[in-house]
Amino acid sequence: MDLHIQCKALTKYYSGIKALNGFDLELNVNQPIGIVGPNGAGKSTLFAILSGFIKPTSGEVRIMGATPNSPTIKGKLSLLPQDTAMFKGIDVFSQLKHYARLQNLNKQQAIKEVEHVLSLVQASSFAKQFPETLSFGQRKRVMLAQSLIGKPELILMDEPTSGLDPIAATEVRSLLRQLGNEYSVIISSHNLAEIEDICSDIVIMNKGKLVTHSSLSELTRSSQCFSLMLENTSDVHLSEVLKELSGISKIENDKNDMKSWLIYYDDSSAEQLQIKILTKLSEHNIAVSELKKGKALADEILEVIKNDN
Structure with missing residues (x-):
């Protein structure tokens, strides 16, 4: 293949x-x-x-x-571009049917295909409207439907x-x-x-x-770290709260946000350490919104690009 x-x-x-x-x-x-x-x-x-x-x-x-x-x-192959103009004064269904006919579907096949893709993107209710009467979000659905015609x-x-x-x-x-x-x-x-x-x-x-x-x-x-997001801003640095836990090598603010933290660890078991961190935070009445292994995607991408330069 x-x-x-x-x-x-x-x-x-x-x-x-x-x-x-x-x-x-x-x-x-x-x-x-x-x-x-x-x-x-x-x-x-x-x-x-x-x-x-x-x-x-x-x-x-x-x-x-x-x-x-x-x-x-x-x-x-189909493309959904960022911005696409549609013909004014021609209803959505007719425009999509024309596009389907360009893909060598006969009239009945084109009608059936347009009904199918409009249903997939939940746009059937405005199929008979002109594009200029639609919201930006509705037009986006229509263009998404067009990209699906013929099951590329x-x-x-x-x-x-x-x-x-x-x-x-x-x-x-x-x-x-x-x-x-x-x-x-x-x-x-x-x-x-x-x-x-x-x-x-x-x-x-x-x-x-x-x-x-x-x-x-x-x-x-x-990365050998946890990304921690608190529900509320912490009044103390988490290094003070988690200092008794072995296996943690460094704790720092992520993007200088007192709700967002990076907790680096050594070769300890990540799963066991994760449980200990949650337990310790609970003991100090610190509510956790999210605790996951690894950095946030944006941080990882920046690091990968930086290392490539």
Whole structure:
């Protein structure tokens, strides 16, 4: 079976600037994968090349064994861009039906497919409305429905919840989690909470290169520390509260927030130490919101990128 994505020494120049710089990546997408990196890392350029919108300056790229824009992958690859314009004065259902017909579905097949994808994204209730009458969140659902037409083998999603209010973003993320069980999805996002919520694997890019490809669990659990979040601000430094516990090597504030702490430990049993920490905090009436092994995702990504520079 061909890899979903295969990039070899991929390079893209824009007026002498390297947006991609010898980028290498091989992916088989079985669960949602997130692509992250700072601004200028090359994420948008990578998506544009994979989608066939632009050509690389050099290097090789294959999508399911074929080049982008190859007739052999027509209907197998779909893109949900960050911002997409829809035709005014044409109802949602008609626009999606036209798109389905472009995928070689006959009229009845197109109608059935549009009804199906609108149902999947919970957008059937406004299918007969014009796009200009919809909220931003509703339009996002419509574009998500379009990306699902024909059940593509791979869907690229660029900032799928960008611009949405918190409620709409939560609803879309819930949809994406459900769709991730049926579709192969790659999500590019600056929202790390979203990546952590939806994805199982993560690809980190920086300066046009691949930094690492790892499972989220491996990445966030790689550090020998606990991330502790308290329900209320602590009046004392936790080193005073936990000083009697053996196995702890260092305790520090995470981002100078007295609710958020990093507790580093030596080779002690993490599970046993975790229980002891919770017990000791309870004895001092310190309420815990969360205690998990490893650093927060943002901290791990920053450390990985820093070590790569």
